Amino acid sequence: MYLESKYKGDDDSVAEELLMGVSELEERAFVVDKAVSEGYFDLDEALSLYKISKIEYFAYYLIKNKKKIEASSKQSQVISAASIFVSLFNDANFKLDPKVKKVIHQLEIITKDPSFKKVKVTG
Numbered sequence: 758m759y760l761e762s763k764y765k766g767d768d769d770s771v772a773e774e775l776l777m778g779v780s781e782l783e784e785r786a787f788v789v790d791k792a793v794s795e796g797y798f799d800l801d802e803a804l805s806l807y808k809i810s811k812i813e814y815f816a817y818y819l820i821k822n823k824k825k826i827e828a829s830s831k832q833s834q835v836i837s838a839a840s841i842f843v844s845l846f847n848d849a850n851f852k853l854d855p856k857v858k859k860v861i862h863q864l865e866i867i868t869k870d871p872s873f874k875k876v877k878v879t880g
Contacts, residue, residue: 782809782813786814786818788807792807800845819841
């Protein structure tokens with residue numbers, strides 16, 4: 758426990774103390790990961806329920822896997838980030854401009870190319 762006066766007393770929660778410095782978005786994104794990994798929801802359902810955009814989740818996912826991604830070559834870092842991006846945005850439910858769809862499709866081809874060494878990033 759902290760020695761600072763604002764954390765003394767029985768009314769303070771250990772959970773509140775442990776979550777200091779953790780943003781609400783990070784908390785919700787963590788819950789999304791947990792709900793998806795335990796099979797309660799698919800990713801799109803969980804993002805919708807916990808009100809997290811795909812862009813927010815993309816940023817969270819990169820930060821969460823920062824050490825794994827940074828441990829690889831620059832090329833693998835780019836491929837890993839692109840792979841995560843494609844997995845989030847390669848969705849038939851989106852009404853995208855055909856040029857954007859083509860870019861995402863090309864990124865998907867590149868990220869699945871076995872000649873690139875990819876960092877295995879798990880959810």
